[in-house]
Amino acid sequence: MRYELHYWPSIPGRGEFVRLALEEAGVPYVDVARTRGGQERMLALLEDGALARPPFAPPFLKAGKLVIGQTANILLFLGERHGLAPKSEAGRFFTHQLQLTIADLVAEAHDTHHPIAGSLYYEDQRAEAKRRAADFVATRLPKYFRYFERVLAGNAAGAAHLVGARLTYADLSLFQVVAGLRYAFPKAMARQAKGHPLVLALHDRVAARPRIAAYLASDRQLPFNEQGIFRHYAELDR
Amino acid sequence: MRYELHYWPSIPGRGEFVRLALEEAGVPYVDVARTRGGQERMLALLEDGALARPPFAPPFLKAGKLVIGQTANILLFLGERHGLAPKSEAGRFFTHQLQLTIADLVAEAHDTHHPIAGSLYYEDQRAEAKRRAADFVATRLPKYFRYFERVLAGNAAGAAHLVGARLTYADLSLFQVVAGLRYAFPKAMARQAKGHPLVLALHDRVAARPRIAAYLASDRQLPFNEQGIFRHYAELDR
Structure with a gap:
């Protein structure tokens, strides 16, 4: 099974917290909205009336039949599955x-x-x-x-x-x-x-x-910009 | 063991989400900051340098030796323990x-x-x-x-x-x-x-x-007011 990460394709945003976990875990995933037609598929899923347990907003992760929303919740899930959280x-x-x-x-x-x-x-x-x-x-x-x-x-x-x-x-x-x-x-x-x-x-x-360094050097990582969560406006940084 | 809920004593606030779970579960708890000297104990715990795993802010729950912060995290914990979450x-x-x-x-x-x-x-x-x-x-x-x-x-x-x-x-x-x-x-x-x-x-x-109705009728529940999260200012409600 390949995970599907659904998140806005032009910003690191909240999706980045999930990407980092997937990259460190070394598990295969698709960054859906960055593939052809992927953003439309993401938006369609958000509005899909047939989806009994919909997410409120991106990011969400498809893991087989499971659709998991909320960044911290996705990390809770990945942490349990891939040894990125303690067992105690x-x-x-x-x-x-x-x-x-x-x-x-x-x-x-x-x-x-x-x-x-x-x-x-x-x-x-x-x-x-x-x-x-x-x-x-x-x-x-x-x-x-x-x-x-x-x-x-x-x-x-x-x-x-x-x-x-x-x-x-x-x-x-x-x-x-x-x-x-x-x-x-x-x-x-x-x-x-x-x-x-x-x-x-x-x-x-x-x-x-090693895995994070390889990810940061790859084009899978999106740079920060002024459409995301972390924006640089000099007038706000005194 | 009695749970200890630590939260500001004058507002329902985020503590209320925890109180509702404790009340519905029917488990004994102390609302610490509403007891004599309790708010000082809560503030001392927040600043306690010897506490290896401190909460960032109220509410937090003491469950024996465990100190658990963040409202949703406390509910995750209580949900697992007291049948307030699915098992699947x-x-x-x-x-x-x-x-x-x-x-x-x-x-x-x-x-x-x-x-x-x-x-x-x-x-x-x-x-x-x-x-x-x-x-x-x-x-x-x-x-x-x-x-x-x-x-x-x-x-x-x-x-x-x-x-x-x-x-x-x-x-x-x-x-x-x-x-x-x-x-x-x-x-x-x-x-x-x-x-x-x-x-x-x-x-x-x-x-x-039944348990929630009894709680709502008791003096354990604090009324909403203009120091809390949900405040009524007529000028904001158009």
Whole structure:
């Protein structure tokens, strides 16, 4: 069976968290919307009245007959199946807790450029975006980074991973968040670098894993841009 | 073992989703921050440097030695333990997918009154709140309600539940979202009522379950107010 990942074809977005897990697991998958006619198939599935258990929005993963929506839920599924999560109950739930905290951070990063409505252009909410981004950079970003640094420092198995002694999907996702935030807020992230060496070391360690490094060097990975979640607008990065 | 729920003592908030699951499961728990000195204990736990796997924010649940954060994660845990989720793989992941979609809706409902920063008062972001709430009511709320109505209509086991033939934690959470949105946006919700009979019937069915009805009539349940997630500001409900 080949997994089918369904996500917007022009941005890394939330789909990237799933791609990283699929790539690290080394399992075959199709990035459906990037194939010919694939985006139309994705949109048709979203509106398919015959689908009893539909996803609300991309990304979603088809695994045989299963259709699984919500990024963190897809990672929960892939983590169980492909050894990207601990086997212990405590480890499983803590990994998922971290993933959901990362999801909150991602949503907040998105809302820095879309504080009013996803249906409006950035240009229609620039003034509000400046206010929201200023708070994000001053209070929220440091709070999240302090938290993840603390989790790494507190890991009884060592600071190389967020949970236990092996890589989990939460490590992959934190890598992506660091990369995205560096793209969007290079100045703010330069300030974060000093206080959070463990988070940044985790980023570099994930990037150097053979399968991830091969993926990052391939054209399967989409670059960040100003249509995605992590956007660089210099006026929001003070 | 008695569960310990840690959450802010003055609002239903995200803690309410956990309370509903604990009440329906009929398991003993302490609402820690509502006991004498409890809020201080909760805040101390959040900052406890000796806690290797800390939560990022309330709510969190202590289950013996386990400390579990993130509302949807707590429900995943309680659902497995207390029969509030299906046993099948497909059912488990779909229930969690719905819960995460509800979590997104809850975050968007919160941001209608706090579109700029949680650290600011509502009064400091009223103009932005009006813009965000207008979009929420016009586009987001109907989109979520259409989705949940479709899921109920598509349930092969009948429209009485979101997943399968038995109550899950997602049903309890959808009940709470309907109640909260009715409090916050009575006019907008009156308009939603016509097109979404299954969602509203689910709300009423959950409210009538013996344990939930007893809980709603008790002083264990906190009323909605203007410090919580679901707030009623008439100017936001057009």
